[in-house]
Amino acid sequence: MLNKYVPVIATTMAVAQAADLPVREVILFKHGVGFFSRSGDLKAGETARLDFKAGDMNDVLKSLTVEEKGGGKVVGLRYDSSEPLDKKLEQFPFGIGDHFALSAVLDQMKGSRLELKYGNDPIVGQIISGRETAADKDHAAKEQLVMLLDSGEIRVIDLSAATGIKFLDPAVQRQFTDYLRVVAQARSKEKRSVYIDSTGTGARSVMANYMIPSPVWKSSYRLLFTDAEPTLEGWAIVDNTTDEDWTNVQLALVSGRPISFISELYAPKYRQRQTANLAEEADVAPVVYESQIQSLAKSAPPAPPPAPGQARGYAARREMAAGASVMAESAPVMVNDSTVAVSSQGREVGELFEYRFGTAVTVKKGESAMLPFLQQKLNSRKILIYQESQGANPRNAAEVSNSTGKTLDGGPITVYDGGTYAGEALMETLKTGDKRMISYAVDQGTRITTNIDSSRSNIQQITAKRGIVTTRYSMQENKVYTIRNIDAKAKTLIIEHPLRSTYKLVDVKPSETTTNAYRFEVKLAPKVETSFPVKEEYPYYESTAVANLNSDQLLEFIKGRPISDSGKRQLQAIADRKRQIAELDAQINGFEAEINDTTRDQDRMRQNISSLNSVSGQQEQVQRYARQLSDGEGRLATLRDQQRDARKKKQGLERETANLIDKIDF
DSSP: OGGGGHHHHHHHHHHHHEEEOOEEEEEEOSSSEEEEEEEEEEOTTOEEEEEEEGGGHHHHHHHOEEEEESSOOEEEEEEOOOOOHHHHHTTSSOOOOTTOOHHHHHHTTTTOEEEEEETTEEEEEEEEEEEEEOOOSSSOOEEEEEEEETTSOEEEEEGGGOSEEEESSHHHHHHHHHHHHHHHHHHSOOEEEEEEEESOOSOEEEEEEEEEEOOOOEEEEEEEEOSSSOEEEEEEEEEOOSSSOEEEEEEEEEESOOOOOOOOOSSOOOOOOOOOOOGGGSOOOOOOOOOOSOTTOOOOOOOOOOOOOOOOOOOOOOOOOOOOOOOOOSSOOOOOOOOOOOOEEEEEETTEEEEEESSOEEEOTTOEEEEEEEEEEOEEEEEEEEOGGGOSSOEEEEEEEOOSSSOBOOEEEEEEETTEEEEEEEEOOBOTTOEEEEEEEEOTTEEEEEEEEEEEOOOOEEEEETTEEEEEEEEEEEEEEEEEEOSSSOEEEEEEEEOOTTOEEESOOOSEEOSSEEEEEEEEOTTEEEEEEEEEEEEEEEEEEGGGOOHHHHHHHHTTSOOOHHHHHHHHHHHHHHHHHHHHHHHHHHHHHHHHHHHHHHHHHHHHHHHHTTSTTOHHHHHHHHHHHHHHHHHHHHHHHHHHHHHHHHHHHHHHHHHHHHHOBO
């Protein structure tokens, strides 16, 4: 039993010789982690120690880097291990569940010697079994223990009457104590320590860098409109939720969202292994053979296999704004630029942007700080923004152009106009050189109504390509914005008109376009009502295959349609050939009908000749039929020649027509 305590003693000695490294630098990100840098000087033979919350160890083991100056080399890192509770409890011969009765616990300790205090007389013996009796209408449930007393008597004992229980075997008593200690440690939020060992024997300097989960730093802004150029102030809010003070640390804040994740590196991992035995180790069971029923019995069919087991609208993050009516007092308080010392410097860090404070920062543990990181003149103008879904009144807004040369992290903006509170807005992250509109109040001095007029237009255009004629129609919609400015000052209004992919603007161009809207800028004179129409066209198409139209249909198609002269000539040429083909079809059909009639006459005359040859005195009539039969054969030959010539001409015209249809283009 002594060996199990050796690691504890060793760890205690390591802790006694280990030195803490204070925090020197903190970099906070927007995705839930923070970068921490610790450094310090160590004496000869001293080990560096880093303390962490147990839940931070996965990120520490994933990101920790160590640098040592002073001649030594880092040979490894040691840290307090963590083993799953169920694995730790496997070593014990019993288990104590969340709702186990005492009798059930003692039942697992069969054979153990036990002393029960039962009044003034202790009872000593060995545990045979423990049980819980069921309740009935006359008796409540009881927990009982069956024991073999030292006197040899077997007795059933009511555990509820016992005032004390003690295991007489010290080893069993220690097992219970150890079991409860393991459970208590698993539920605690104790620290985990990482120890940095080195080959150096003299004094040296050690630096350790790592990432751990940290609160996201937050931004808030003040936008101040004055007679001069607007000013934008930026404040950063940081929270120290660690268990130590940040004293005179170098602080940096990074705007951007790099990818970060949790990988289970701290808790030991176990694999479930298969059990494999040699065939020769298997027990041999006796075999019972069936008696023969039939000498050529068919084998039974195989058993069936077991049955198989059984997250368009205007996607808007609406800018939140609250309008405020500020009652003027005789001596109003005017809000001016804050008197702050902005010491932060901004710079691009890869795809991210970093604000680094030039002076050291101190934030006590469990406290938060609000630090100014920006105070700069800004290119901005006051405007109105109208979206029909937000009501009849447009919003007071500002068009903010990021001319600071820095990335402005997203956050709330409080707007002051003329030294007084004007409203609030939200702004997404704004890269340098980009611009964004923010709305902060409702303008009650401007009212807008809309009216929609839709109409279906006639044919707009006819085109043809490779035998297909396409007719373009359109549905036109005219939306009129009627704007009334009742204030005695000029305004600039931005109308956000919904962008529909199937509609195209007609005779009007937006000042800019977003993913979901056109933006039209309208200048409003004081106390004036004006209208702003937006006309849109929805085109739709009808396609016709020229090959499916006959000559009359083609000629009818050409009449009264806006077809170019070239197109008319091409369609006319195709119609002419289709007409000639139709005429040849009629000729061929006529020849076919005459050939059939002549053939039938020939068959009838042959039948007559055959009948007259058996009658005397009919030779003259037979001769007449013979002459007619000969003339008919000549006519049939002529008709077949004419039909063949017509078919050849038709085939030539069909090839010409198909070629013209394939090359049609207008």
